[in-house]
Amino acid sequence: MAPSDARLRFSPAPTGFLHIGSVRTALYNWLYARHTGGTFILRIEDTDVVRSTQESIDEIQQVLRWLGLDWDEGPLLQSGRFDVYLEAAERLLSEGKAYECFCTEAEVRARNDEAMREGRTPGYDGRCRNLSAAERAAFVAEGRVRSIRFRTPDEGRSTFDDVIRGEVAVDWSTIPDFVIVRSNGTPVFFLANAVDDVDMGITHVLRGEDLLDSTHRVLALRRALGHDDQPVYAHLPLILGQGGGKLSKRHGAISVEEYRDAGYLPGALLNYLALLGWGPEDGREVLSVDELIAEFDLARVIPSAATFDPKKLEWMNAEHIRRLTHTELEAAVLPFARARYGGRLDIPRFEKAVVLAQERATTLVQIADQMAFLFVSDDELEIEPGSWEKIRRIEQAPAILDAVIAYVETCPWDLDAIDLKAPIEALGLKAGKAMPVIYTAIEGRAAGLPVYDSIFLLGRESALRRLRAARAKL
């Protein structure tokens, strides 16, 4: 794509782990920037100094890097620009567009509660709106600390255009005066957000629908500061948990790390998240990152919220696993295998096992787990209890093992020639029913990697020891 002047930012608050919904927001911003050849900026909105943590700032960057969502500028920390925001607030103050408020948080809350009880609309009641200099001095003498509130219009409507939702309008009377500088002297989100979007030349704001209402306030501040232009806004549909409501921990994994550790590929995660609220015109679903970039289009983002479906993500991950080259998949699985098998990991065996597992796994963890039997000695092989119970119920299991042992003892050592069905069918049994017996003896479970290949990977002697051990246990 030709370079453009589009400038977008992902601006999370570093107050916890990166929610899957935030990742989708980051992704859309990144896709749009990459699609148009624009600039993608990482901005950390850490104006709430009490809740923001360095740990979270580090984690955000780590997660974005793992996902491959690289940024061109930043990270810019708002905590380093408080003087700029405060200066803007002073300007608004001197122009009468904002005012000093001496109400304490508790007082405001109490009056709000009272309003609610009496059926009145809550919101700041404007008590400090028109204080005289003398009144202000009296409050200061009393030892009260000021916050700064922005004066919102009392009448008229606030409207702005949203790419996804069209014109969004609300009566100003429903938006009370709001704090832009806390009594502890720190600026609030609305102010920092408005100032930075101007200073950084942000042209497109893609963010969650939960911020739709706040846009009126940010835009009003922006105008009050002398900027009548506005960036393109696109409020993305929210991602809901199963059964509706916010996607939360009770719905399962909601942080990127959890999916990474469970063996999900970044490409699969991005692909799935991209499809929550958007899709390419031709209806394809399994797309590489490059394809996502090529196809992404704001005009095709839909307005309605989507429910997060772990099942479809799982399918998507399997699809992406199957599309990897052997080398790519080996590299992806290796960390998981190392964590499990450490020094016992045999690389040639590992590489062959990865190829065998590629067609039958939905996660990298599953792939690593399926090859466990290759990295233990014959007498350490753990038999999964369920599988053992299953084959114990097969009456002819001893006969099956006897026949297979005899076969393996003398069969030609050639993967293409080996045929375990022959000795089983010679007993008058169906191979399909007998196979779990052999799988359990060799791999420790009734279902797993193809057993002919597995026997070859283990070698004749090792395979025979396992078969005989199972036979003896029966």
Next chain:
RNA sequence: GCCCCGUUCGUCUAGCGGCCUAGGACGCCAGGUUCUCAUCCUGGUAACACGGGUUCAAAUCCCGUACGGGGUGCCA
């Protein structure tokens, strides 16, 4: 309470006035292929929230209701 946004199969969605007896995908169910499991193939299940308009014609436009979500913070 008030304000804002939304509403097509269980889920993700196609659809932007006639091509819709509503298409695809995931899931689920059944059958087939296969050395287990899985993959793969075939088939099936299942939706335009409701009520009014507008129009020759509405899933598509308008209004209302219901429902869902968000906001209503000295969080973002």
